[in-house]
Amino acid sequence: MAEQYAADDLVVLLGTPNAESSRLYAMTVTEGDPSWAGALAGVALGLPVYHVMEEPVKVQIAPEVYEEHVALMEMVLESADIAQAVQTVRTNTGQGV
Amino acid sequence: MQLQGKKIIALGERDGVQGSALAACARSAGADVVLETTYCFV
Numbered sequence: 001m002a003e004q005y006a007a008d009d010l011v012v013l014l015g016t017p018n019a020e021s022s023r024l025y026a027m028t029v030t031e032g033d034p035s036w037a038g039a040l041a042g043v044a045l046g047l048p049v050y051h052v053m054e055e056p057v058k059v060q061i062a063p064e065v066y067e068e069h070v071a072l073m074e075m076v077l078e079s080a081d082i083a084q085a086v087q088t089v090r091t092n093t094g095q096g097v
Numbered sequence: 098m099q100l101q102g103k104k105i106i107a108l109g110e111r112d113g114v115q116g117s118a119l120a121a122c123a124r125s126a127g128a129d130v131v132l133e134t135t136y137c138f139v
Contacts, residue, residue: 001106001132011103013123015114015135025108047106048098052119060100062125069118077113 002029002045012049013057017077019085022051026089048095051086053079101127109135 002010012029016022024034026049033040050057053074058066105123107130109116116135123130 005104005131009102009104010106010131011098011100011128012106012108013119015107015109015116015119017110017113021110021113029106050098052114052122056098057100057122057126060126061122065121065125069121070114073114 002047007046007048010047012047014049014051014086016051016082017073019078019081022082023085023089025049026086030089030093030095046093049086049090051082053077054083054086103128104131105129106131107133109133111135111137111139 014022014025016025027034028038028040029045029047029049032043032045036042052058052061052070061070100123105120105128107116107119107123109119116133120130120133
């Protein structure tokens with residue numbers, strides 16, 4: 001998929017349930033699988049990655065769709081910690097905030 | 098970061114937000130979903 005489209009056109013959107021899994025997914029699609037267990041070990045795809053609950057993403061989603069699909073989970077998940085984890089990976093891989 | 102016009106890889110998780118929900122959100126923002134999946138680690 002990453003080879004089929006230009007990295008500038010792609011965005012990886014995560015629905016991971018906690019900060020650690022978010023960090024793992026984000027690292028895997030940017031600098032390569034940190035666990036070195038999968039096919040993306042050592043493969044730096046450099047894709048832009050965001051969690052659906054991050055504010056820059058949330059504001060672009062139709063409110064009624066967000067309410068129907070995400071709002072309930074946002075109440076039970078640690079959305080601030082998740083956002084911080086994904087943002088840290090973006091910063092560390094030179095994607096800015 | 099603008100979602101509109103982007104190709105979205107939606108990686109959902111059963112214990113978090115599912116892929117279908119991510120795809121619906123992305124489409125409502127004007128993006129094109131090229132991959133949608135939901136992982137389950139049990």
